[in-house]
Amino acid sequence: MFAMSPGNPSIGPLDLAARAAFYGVACATLIGAAITVTARNLFRAALGLALALFGVAVLYLFLEAEFLAVSQLLIYVGAILTLIIFGVMLTAQIASPTQPRFNRQAGISLALALAVGLGLGWIFLTSGWPSPSPKEPPPAPVPLSALGRSLISIYLLPFELLSILLLGTLVGAIVIARKEKDPE
């Protein structure tokens, strides 16, 4: 049910709890993101990223996209984040107090980011989203079987292209990052 108007009469206690949970997860996600970009310690930043990614996964659950939530956990939190932490470890400059966190364009960047965020929020909150009439029931969530079927039917070509892309990045990353032979 759309909560477009605050005076919706059908809000029950369960709804309230769920809504509280949603706001909580949303806040955790944003806090994790903030830690990611501001932490002086890069390892701590990675943990903040983990929090944010985890929060997004929970938001997917709120949207009844279970498969995507699981994928988010597996790929992002499980794989990409691990990779990033490896990178952090390998580059060894995890936290040096002498180094500033931000570069010289921090001020203007902050202004720009604030403008973008506020602008987007303003647009999102004020746009009159087209909504079905309250009498109609809300659309059912996409079942997992339909998602799987569309992945191997109408979206087969992009799916295969993605696999080729991943293979290419695999090979490319190995080629780029391998130890170069000694010139001698």
Added chain:
Amino acid sequence: MIVPLPQLLAVSAGLFAIGLFGALTRKNAIGILMSIELILNSANLNLVAFNRIWGEPSGLGQVMALFVIGTAAGGAVVGLALILTIFRHRQTISADEIKLLKG
């Protein structure tokens, strides 16, 4: 329950703004990479949300999000490989010390 759309979009806008700020300001290249992951996640959130509200039957939004995750994984791998190589050559990964594009 049905998540209120505007609030969800507001979260995504916040994620985007924070990610953009990070990408613009972090000195560390890995930090930039993480910020970019945040931006991608905000976009994904939007895709899934719109898909849920409009109920597109084939799940196009979710499929798109999946592809973005996959591509992001590839991007992270290549990006980290590049960062490692640069670090090996220059002993730094500070983005403002790398000026190869300076004409």
Added chain:
Amino acid sequence: MCLVVTVVGWLIMLYSIGYMGGDPRFSRFFAYLSLFFFAMLTLVLAGDLLLLYIGWEGVGLCSYLLISFWFEKPAAANAGKKAFLTTRVGDLGLLAGILLIAKRAGDLSLTNLAAKGAALGGWAPAAALLIFWGAAGKSAQFPLHVWLPDAMEGPTPVSALIHAATMVAAGVYLVARTLPLFLPNPNALLAVATIGGITSFFAATIACTQTDLKRILAYSTISQLGFMMMGLGAGSAFAGIFHLVTHAWFKALLFLGAGSVIHAVHHQDVTRMGGLWRSMPVTALTFTVAAIAMAGIPPLSGFWSKEEILRRLAGSGPPFLILGLSIAFLTAFYITRAVVLTFAGKPHVIPANAHPHESPLVMTIPLILLMLGAIGIGFIGTEFAGHRFQHFLGIETGAAHQEHGPAWIQLAAIGVAVGGIALAILRYGLGRQLAPARVRGSLSWAYRIVSNKYYIDELYDRLIIRPVLALARSAFSFDAGVIDGAVNETGNAGLALSRVKGWIDQRIVDGAVNAAAAAVGRTGAALRLIQTGLVQNYLLIAAAGTLTLFAVLRWLS
């Protein structure tokens, strides 16, 4: 015709191995020869006029290359040039004829020429005469004959090849091939016969006075070609071609024999030869046989074809018959003169260091083979062999050919031949004077004219070459004085103008350009400041730009 080219050509090539042995450009000579045969066969086998023309020009080119083969000799180089330019005059006519036929009849194939002649309508005589003009150039007919004697400067096998067997025969062949175009036009036929007769008679008289062995043969060739043309002009392709075939054999033999003689004595003057039969029996024998064949004594080949032409001429009217008989007489006379002066009598003046000797086998074998041909080839066209040649050619069939003509023509032909031979032997072999001294004195001017080839070369020199050269010279002086002056003045004016323009360029245009360049440079220097090379700078600019874009779009909507 194809057979003549290949067989006679092969024998000449064989002979050349001996004659050209030791020449520094031996291989080049044979390359030219092969090219010549290629072009000649193209000409002969061509099924339409265009291909024939290609072969025609190829033959012309090769004749130029071969005649001036010894191009270190100025005479040879000049002869090649002369041959090339003279035949070019003829080729012009042929080309015009072909173009005319192409324009009017729309088809150049040689198959149904009679129908084409009808399609040409009133243009048919013109086309026929243009083709004959081309043939006259190649076959050295009257006004265009001057190149052929000079072409003797080339190697002797080349002379034999070009003059005897193939090249000059091309003209006769062409006329014979396109005879259906001529046949409906009596005037065209008359022109062919007249030109042929004039050529033949003039050349025969000149041949009686020459002392250079090869030139005698050259003029005899011209004479015989004219004789063939007379036969064609009488309306018989067979007569012309028949004589062409027999002539190819005995004339090739004569030339090769002459070459053998020259090879031995190292000069070409018949008055300084004599008694050579002792030292070169094979050459003497073959040469004599060829001479008899040419003179027209039965049963050698020349008799049959010559008699055939004479018989056709009888149908064209008494003047032509008389002309033909007198040519036959002169032919017998001058060729006997050459034989007697060269081989009979006592050895004349021979350089002490040169001992005449018989030529090597590779040269004498072709001579003998050619001699056999010269004896026997005539039979294929006679009634004894059932007119095989006529059937082979397939040009003339029917009763018109079978009727024999007056028998007295044959007798007359033999008579004039024998008379010519006897007179020549009397004059040159036995040393008798033919006429009282008084008559000879009064005729010496005629002799002078004839021995100077009727002054035709000099005439051309006066009438064409010198005016052309003078014209060229005056054109040159006009060029130098007027055109060059104008050009120079234009150049000077241009120079002055360009100086003015140069000043404008430097001061105004360059100034503007420099100012523009400086402006661009300063702008670039300013813009360079934002090219920091920092990724995040770029990203910031991109994000700001995107934000601005969205703001603008939002504001606009």
